[in-house]
Amino acid sequence: xxxxxxxxxxxxxxxxxxxxxxxxxxxxxxxxxxxxxxxxxxxxxxxxxxxxxxxxxxxxxxxxxxxxxxxxxxxxxxxxxxxxxxxxxxxxxxxxxxxxxxxxxxxxxxxxxxxxxxxxxxxxxxxxxxxxxxxxxxxxxxxxxxxxxxxxxxxxxxxxxxxxxxxxxxxxxxxxxxxxxxxxxxxxxxxxxxxxxxxxxxxxxxxxxxxxxxxxxxxxxxxxxxxxxxxxxxxxxxxxxxxxxxxxxxxxxxxxxxxxxxxxxxxxxxxxxxxxxxxxxxxxxxxxxxxxxxxxxxxxxxxxxxxxxxxxxxxxxxxxxxxxxxxxxxxxxxxxxxxxxxxxxxxxxxxxxxxxxxxxxxxxxx
Amino acid sequence: xxxxxxxxxxxxxxxxxxxxxxxxxxxxxxxxxxxxxxxxxxxxxxxxxxxxxxxxxxxxxxxxxxxxxxxxxxxxxxxxxxxxxxxxxxxxxxxxxxxxxxxxxxxxxxxxxxxxxxxxxxxxxxxxxxxxxxxxxxxxxxxxxxxxxxxxxxxxxxxxxxxxxxxxxxxxxxxxxxxxxxxxxxxxxxxxx
Amino acid sequence: xxxxxxxxxxxxxxxxxxxxxxxxxxxxxxxxxxxxxxxxxxxxxxxxxxxxxxxxxxxxxxxxxxxxxxxxxxxxxxxxxxxxxxxxxxxxxxxxxxxxxxxxxxxxxxxxxxxxxxxxxxxxxxxxxxxxxxxxxxxxxxxxxxxxxxxxxxxxxxxxxxxxxxxxxxxxxxxxxxxxxxxxxxxxxxxxxxxxxxxxxxxxxxxxxxxxxxxxxxxxxxxxxxxxxxxxxxxxxxxxxxxxxxxxxxxxxxxxxxxxxxxxxxxxxxxxxxxxxxxxxxxxxxxxxxxxxxxxxxxxxxxxxxxxxxxxxxxxxxxx
Numbered sequence: 062x063x064x065x066x067x068x069x070x071x072x073x074x075x076x077x078x079x080x081x082x083x084x085x086x087x088x089x090x091x092x093x094x095x096x097x098x099x100x101x102x103x104x105x106x107x108x109x110x111x112x113x114x115x116x117x118x119x120x121x122x123x124x125x126x127x128x129x130x131x132x133x134x135x136x137x138x139x140x141x142x143x144x145x146x147x148x149x150x151x152x153x154x155x156x157x158x159x160x161x162x163x164x165x166x167x168x169x170x171x172x173x174x175x176x177x178x179x180x181x182x183x184x185x186x187x188x189x190x191x192x193x194x195x196x197x198x199x200x201x202x203x204x205x206x207x208x209x210x211x212x213x214x215x216x217x218x219x220x221x222x223x224x225x226x227x228x229x230x231x232x233x234x235x236x237x238x239x240x241x242x243x244x245x246x247x248x249x250x251x252x253x254x255x256x257x258x259x260x261x262x263x264x265x266x267x268x269x270x271x272x273x274x275x276x277x278x279x280x281x282x283x284x285x286x287x288x289x290x291x292x293x294x295x296x297x298x299x300x301x302x303x304x305x306x307x308x309x310x311x312x313x314x315x316x317x318x319x320x321x322x323x324x325x326x327x328x329x330x331x332x333x334x335x336x337x338x339x340x341x342x343x344x345x346x347x348x349x350x351x352x353x354x355x356x357x358x359x360x361x362x363x364x365x366x367x368x369x370x371x372x373x374x375x376x377x378x379x380x381x382x383x384x385x386x387x388x389x390x391x392x393x394x395x396x397x398x399x400x401x402x403x404x405x406x407x408x409x410x411x412x413x414x415x416x417x418x419x420x421x422x423x424x425x426x427x
Numbered sequence: 428x429x430x431x432x433x434x435x436x437x438x439x440x441x442x443x444x445x446x447x448x449x450x451x452x453x454x455x456x457x458x459x460x461x462x463x464x465x466x467x468x469x470x471x472x473x474x475x476x477x478x479x480x481x482x483x484x485x486x487x488x489x490x491x492x493x494x495x496x497x498x499x500x501x502x503x504x505x506x507x508x509x510x511x512x513x514x515x516x517x518x519x520x521x522x523x524x525x526x527x528x529x530x531x532x533x534x535x536x537x538x539x540x541x542x543x544x545x546x547x548x549x550x551x552x553x554x555x556x557x558x559x560x561x562x563x564x565x566x567x568x569x570x571x572x573x574x575x576x577x578x579x580x581x582x583x584x585x586x587x588x589x590x591x592x593x594x595x596x597x598x599x600x601x602x603x604x605x606x607x608x609x610x611x612x613x614x615x616x617x618x619x620x
Numbered sequence: 621x622x623x624x625x626x627x628x629x630x631x632x633x634x635x636x637x638x639x640x641x642x643x644x645x646x647x648x649x650x651x652x653x654x655x656x657x658x659x660x661x662x663x664x665x666x667x668x669x670x671x672x673x674x675x676x677x678x679x680x681x682x683x684x685x686x687x688x689x690x691x692x693x694x695x696x697x698x699x700x701x702x703x704x705x706x707x708x709x710x711x712x713x714x715x716x717x718x719x720x721x722x723x724x725x726x727x728x729x730x731x732x733x734x735x736x737x738x739x740x741x742x743x744x745x746x747x748x749x750x751x752x753x754x755x756x757x758x759x760x761x762x763x764x765x766x767x768x769x770x771x772x773x774x775x776x777x778x779x780x781x782x783x784x785x786x787x788x789x790x791x792x793x794x795x796x797x798x799x800x801x802x803x804x805x806x807x808x809x810x811x812x813x814x815x816x817x818x819x820x821x822x823x824x825x826x827x828x829x830x831x832x833x834x835x836x837x838x839x840x841x842x843x844x845x846x847x848x849x850x851x852x853x854x855x856x857x858x859x860x861x862x863x864x865x866x867x868x869x870x871x872x873x874x875x876x877x878x879x880x881x882x883x884x885x886x887x888x889x890x891x892x893x894x895x896x897x898x899x900x901x902x903x904x905x906x907x908x909x910x911x912x913x914x915x916x917x918x919x920x921x922x923x924x925x926x927x928x929x930x931x932x933x934x935x936x937x938x939x940x
Contacts, residue, residue, distance in 0.1 A: 069707030126675035130629055144640045145477070239477060239498070245647070247477065248663025248838060251766040369764060378838045380672025386753070389675065393698045393735045393894060396881060397816040398797035400862040405791050431636045434688055440641070441688055444648045448686075452829045452844045453744075476645055518690040529773040533653040533662045548651075559658045559805050559847040586807060590656040591937050605656035607805060607844075 063224025070376030076356065079283040084126040089356035095119040104315060105129070109377045111245065111264040113314045113340050130381040133355065137378055150299045157294035157316065158212045165288040166322065172214040177293060218334060219321055226330050227322070251369045257369060263339040264349040266377035273371055274349025277356050281363050286321035286335065286352045292319045293342045316340060321346035327358055436472075443473035450592055450603030455556045455565045456601040466596040467509060470539060471495055474507060482524075483509040485516050502536075511541040511596075519614045524589060532586040535606065539544045541594050543571045546600065550574065555611040556604075566613070567602075577612060623678030637684040638678040638716040643667045647840070649687040651831060656844040658805030661755050661774070661839040676709055676734055679751035681711055683732045686747060687859040688832075694728035699736040699878065699894035706734070706794040726914045735798070737819040739877045739895045740914035741925060742828035744845060750813040753832035755841065756810040757801040777809050778850075784852060794859065801853045804843055812849070818861045818878045822917050824839055838876075858931035865922060867891040872902040876922040 070365045085091070096119040104116045110133045118136060125131035140303060161177025221227040244260040253261075262270065278286065298311040318338035326333025335355030339345045356366035364370060374380060444463040446518045447470070460466050460498040475481055477496035482505035483489035492509065493499055500507055501525040510517055532617030540548055552572065572593075580589060587607030595601075604610070624830055635641065643665075651666040652803055661706050669677045669684075687693065695710040701723040709732065710721055711901040720726050725738035732749040742748060744934040758768040780801055794800075798814040802823070812820050823830060823843050826842070853859040867879045870890050877898065878893040893899040899926040904911045919927050924930045 069702045069704045070711060073704055073708055073711070134668065134672065135670075138670040141643060141667035141669060142634045142638065142640050144642055155921035243665075246665035248665070250663075250769070251764075369766065378668055378673045382675065382677075383676075383753075383836055385672060389734075390698050390703060391735075392880060393816055393878070394798040394814045396879075397814075397818075397862055399791070399881075400864075401791075401795040401797055404793055404863070405795065408792055431634065431638075431718065433636050433718070437636045438688070440645070444652075445686070447652055449650075449745075450830075451652050474649055476642055478642070478646065479649070524874075526936060530655050530769060532660060533650075536819065537652070560844040561883075562623075562846045586657050586660060590652065607656060607658060 080126070086198070087120075087123045091123050092116065095122050100315075101342060102129075103335065105250050105267055105343055105346075106132050106136060106337040106344050108346070109133045109266060110140065111260075111262055111340065112136050112140045130377060133377050134382070147300055150308070150317070151235075152296050152316075154216050154292070155213055155320070157292065157296050158313070159214050159292055159294040161293040162214050162290065164217045164290050166217060166290075168377065170217050171220060172211065173209065173216070186247060187393075201290065214292075218321075218322075221289075225331075227334060228328055249372065251367075253372065255373075258354065261372040262337050262354060264377070265346070265350065265372075265375035267343060267346040269375035269377065269380065270346050270353065271349045271354040273365060273375060274352045277363070277366055278349075278354050280358050282352070282366060284323035284325040284352075284355060284359070285332070285350070286323055286355065288335070288348060290321040291317075291318040291319045291344060291348065293344075297405045314340060315342055317342045317344065317347055319344070319351040321348065321351040322357060323355060326355055327360060333358070361425060429614065435463065437501050439469055440473045443469040445564060445588055446601050447473070447592065447603070451590065451605050452560050452603075454558065454560045454603050454605060454608040455554075455567045457595075457598075457602050460594075460599045460601055462599055464488065466594050466601070467511060468492075470592075470601070471497075471507075471509070471595070474537075478509065480505045481507045481509060482520070483511075484520060485509070485573070487509045488594065491568040506536060507540045508536050512543055513540045513572055515573045515575060518573060518579065522579050526587045526589065528586070532606075535583075535587060536589055538589050538591045539594055540572065541575075541590060541596055548605070552577075553613045555613045557606050557611070558608045560605075561608065577610065580610070621703060632715065636717065636901055637687055638666060638669065638712075639684050639744045641679065641707075643681075644685045644863045645837045647681055648937070650840050651682065651842070652832070653660050653824060654840050655829070655844050657808075658844055658847050659808030661810075661811045661840055661841045663837055664840050664870055666835045666838040666873060669710065671712065674753065675733070676751040676835070678833035678837075678840070679732050679734070679749045680713070681835060682710060682749045682833040682840065684716065685731060686730055687713060687717040687719050688747075689718050690729075691717065692727055692729045693719050694723060694725060694731045694897065695721075696731070696738070696895075696897070697734040699738075699880075700896045702896060714770075723900060725897055728885075728913060735814050736878070736894060737815055737822045737917075739893075739918070740825060741917055744827045746828040746832045748828055750815070750830060750832045752811070752813040752832050752839075753836070754799075755811060755832065755834040755837050755839040757809045759798075762816075772808060775802075779867065780809065780852060780858075783900050784854065785885075788854070788857060794853070800851050800859065802849050805847050808841075808854070809870065810841060810843075816862055817851070817859070818864075818918075820849070820851055820859075821861070821924055821926070824926060824929060825849075828904070857934055860933045861930065863933075866889075869893045869899065872899065872906060874899075874902055874920075876918045877916065 079170040096115050102114050103118045104123060106122060106129060107113050107422060117139060121132040161179060162175045210427050218227055242254040242256040244257045249257055255319045294316055295313045299311055300309055300311055301308055316338060321335045322332045324332055333355055336348035337350040339347060352366055353366060356362050357368045357371060360413055439461045446458040446460050460489055461469050468491055471492045472495060475492060475495040475497035480498045481492050481498060482502045483492055487507055489499055502520040506598040508524050524536040524538060525534060551568055551570040553566060553568050585606055590606055591604040593602045646665055654662045658667050667681060669680055671677055671680060676694060678754045693713060695706045700706060714721055719872040721933055724730060725740045730747045730749060734751045735812050758771055761783060784794055798816050799811045800817050800820050801809055802820055804810050804814055812823055825846050825848065827845055833840045851859040864879050868875045869892055874893055878894045880894050882890045886889060901911045901913050905913060
C-alpha cells in the first residue's frame with residue numbers, strides 16, 4: 062500500500078529486498094571485475110560523483126544494479142561524509158602523463174598526434190564468439206614499442222598563442238586554495254566564477270551535457286567547434302605534508318581534458334577557446350562540455366546555453382532526484398489546487414450551461 | 428549497522444550551536460553554553476573551521492581560535508569577530524566589521540562581545556527590544572558596554588547589520604541581538620556618577 | 621597494486637548524524653544567519669545525502685544539524701507519520717542519531733514535515749523543519765534565479781502583485797493553491813514551502829521556530845518565533861484558506877481541520893484528517909484512553925486562534 066498504515070517501514074524493507082533479489086549477488090570478485098573490466102563506466106561514475114575512488118565506484122555500480130544515477134548518488138553521499146583534509150597542488154597540462162593526445166585543428170602538431178587507447182576507428186561488431194566457450198583471439202594484446210613514448214606533450218594552444226591566433230593566457234595572482242571557488246561548497250550565483258563553471262561541467266551528467274552541447278553543434282549555438290586538443294592522461298596528485306612540510310605524491314588519477322576552438326566566438330577574428338576537464342576518461346562529455354564552455358561565454362547565448370541553464374540542468378543528482386520525486390504523494394498540494402478549481406467552476410459555470418469562458422487556471426508557483 | 432557515536436566534541440559543538448540558535452530566535456533571553464570548555468572557545472569550535480575567518484581582539488584567544496583552522500583576518504574582512512571585552516579603544520576595529528550588502532546581507536559579520544562580571548562597575552544600559560523572536564516588547568539591562576556600540580549598530584539599516592551575541596563567560600551564558608531586533612535605549616545611568 | 625581497503629583505516633562508520641563536522645558547522649552557520657534575517661534565503665553548500673535529491677534532503681540536512689540523543693522527533697509527509705517517505709526519513713535520522721520518535725506533535729522537539737503543519741498549536745522551544753522543493757516565490761514571474769535575487773535585494777515584488785491582480789480579473793479570486801507567497805517581517809517574500817493555504821497563517825507570530833530548507837536549490841530560510849507572516853492580499857479581497865467546511869472526518873467526526881478527500885467508486889467522496897498524529901489521539905480519546913490533545917490553530921467552529929488575522933471571504937458574483 063502506498064500510504065501504508067503502520068506498514069511503512071516494512072514495505073520499504075521488502076521493496077528493497079525484492080530489488081536486490083532480482084539481480085545477482087555482490088561479491089568481491091564482481092567488484093574487482095567491474096573495476097578492471099569496465100574502467101570507462103567506473104570513470105564516468107567517478108567523474109559525475111567528483112570522487113576518485115575506483116573500488117568504491119565499482120561497489121556503487123554493483124550495489125545499484127548498474128543504475129548510474131543511483132551509483133553516482135551513492136558515491137556523492139559517501140563523499141558528504143568525508144572531511145576535507147587538505148588541498149593538492151595545482152596541475153599543469155605539461156606535467157600530465159599523457160597517453161592519448163589528438164588535435165583536429167592540424168594534420169600534425171609538436172610532439173605528434175598520439176592516438177593512444179581508443180575505439181574511434183574500431184568496427185563496432187559484437188564479438189559473438191565470446192559468448193561461447195571459444196577462447197578470445199590472442200592478437201588483442203598490444204605489442205610493445207621499441208622505445209617508450211614521451212609521457213609529456215606541449216599544448217597545441219600554446220603554439221597558437223605564440224602565433225597570435227589566441228588571446229594570451231590571462232594572468233592572475235595565485236589564490237590561496239581556500240579562496241578558489243568550490244561549487245560543492247559555495248552558493249552558485251550568476252555570472253558564476255569560471256572555477257564554478259568548470260567544476261560544474263566536470264561533475265555534470267554526461268547525457269545532459271551531451272544533449273545541450275549537441276544542440277549547440279547542430280545549429281542552435283553560435284559557433285562551430287573544432288577539437289583543438291583532446292587528452293587522456295594520468296595525473297600525479299601532490300600535496301604538502303601538514304606536519305613535515307614536505308611535498309609528496311598521494312597517488313595517480315586518470316584525468317581527461319578537451320579544448321575546442323572557434324573563429325566565430327567572442328574573440329573573433331581571433332580564435333575563442335572552450336575548455337573542460339574531468340576526473341576519469343570521458344571524451345564525449347568533455348567535447349560537449351568544452352563547446353558549452355565556449356557558448357556560455359558568448360555575449361548573447363541561446364537561452365539553453367546560458368550559464369544558469371546549463372549548470373542547473375546538467376546536474377546529475379539534482380535533475381534525476383527531482384524527476385523521480387514526482388513519484389512521492391502530492392495530494393495535499395493537489396487538494397489545495399482543487400479547492401480553487403471548484404470555486405472558479407462555481408463562479409463561472411452555472412448548473413446547466415457551459416459558457417467555458419474561464420481559461421485554465423495557472424498558478425504562480427508549483 | 429554501526430552505532431553513531433555522540434562524541435564529547437560533537438555534544439559540545441551542538442550545545443553551543445543550539446545556544447546560539449535560541450539566542451538568535453529569542454533575542455534578549457540568556458541561553459546556556461556548554462560547560463565543557465571556556466565560552467569563547469566553545470563558540471569558536473562550534474562555528475570556525477578552515478572555510479571561515481575570524482578576528483580576535485585578544486592575542487591569547489586568537490591563538491586558540493586559529494587551532495580550528497580558520498584564518499585570522501583583519502576586522503574588515505573577518506566573518507566572525509571576538510571581543511572578550513569591548514572597550515572604547517576597540518570601537519575603531521569594530522566599526523570596520525562587514526555589515527553585508529543588499530544582495531548578500533548574510534555576508535555581514537557575526538560579533539561576539541564578552542561582558543565582564545555583572546557586578547563590575549560601569550554603565551548599565553536598559554534596552555527595550557522589539558522584533559522577530561520577541562513577543563511584544565522585552566526589557567533587558569546590560570552592563571559594561573561602551574555606548575559607542577549602539578551608535579555603530581544603528582548605522583546599518585535592516586536587512587544589513589551585525590548579528591551580535593553577548594557572552595558572559597563566568598556564567599557560561601549567551602544572549603543574542605540579531606540585526607532584526609529593534610533596540611531602544613530606554614534609560615541609561617552610570618553607577619560612577 | 622594496493623587495494624584501497626588495504627590502505628584505508630578500518631571502516632568505523634559515519635560521523636554522528638551522518639554529516640561530517642564541516643558540513644554540520646556550515647549548515648549551522650547558515651541557519652543562524654537565516655534566523656537573523658527572517659525570510660531571506662541564505663545560500664548553503666547543500667551536501668548529497670543517502671536519500672535522493674528532491675526527496676527532503678534539505679529538511680534532512682537541517683534536522684541532522686539539530687538532532688541529538690535527547691531529541692524527540694516527528695516526521696510527516698502530507699500530514700501522515702506512516703507514509704513510506706516519512707517512515708524512511710525517520711528511520712534514517714534515528715539510525716544516524718539514536719534520537720527518540722513520536723507521532724504526537726506536542727511531544728516532539730523537532731518536527732520534520734513535507735507539505736503540512738500539524739493542527740495542534742506548536743509551542744516555544746519546538747522546531748518545525750519544512751522540506752522545500754523550490755524556495756523561490758518569484759520563480760513564476762522570473763525564472764532566472766540571479767534576477768530573482770536582485771528583486772529580493774530591492775524588495776521589488778511588484779510583479780507578484782500584478783499576478784494576483786490578473787488572477788482577480790480573470791477568475792475573481794486568487795487561484796494560488798499551496799505555497800502561497802507571504803511576506804516575512806515586512807521585508808522578504810517567501811514561499812512557505814508547498815503547505816496548503818490552511819497552514820500558512822500558522823506561521824504568523826508562531827511560538828515555535830520554523831526552518832525551511834531546500835536541498836536541491838541550496839537555500840535555507842527561517843521564520844523565527846513571533847514574526848509577522850502575511851500572505852500577499854489586496855486590502856479589499858482577503859486571502860482565503862481552503863474551504864472544507866462541509867467536510868468531516870469519517871472516523872472521529874472532526875471538522876475544520878485539513879482533510880484528505882478520498883474519491884469513491886460511486887462518485888461520492890469520503891474524508892479523513894490529513895494530520896494522522898492528531899487523528900490518532902482523537903480516536904484514542906473517543907475510546908476513553910488518557911491522552912492530551914492540544915489546543916488547535918482552528919477551533920471546532922473554524923475560528924483561527926489569532927483573532928482578526930483571517931478575514932471573512934468576499935464571495936465573487938456569478939457569471940463569466
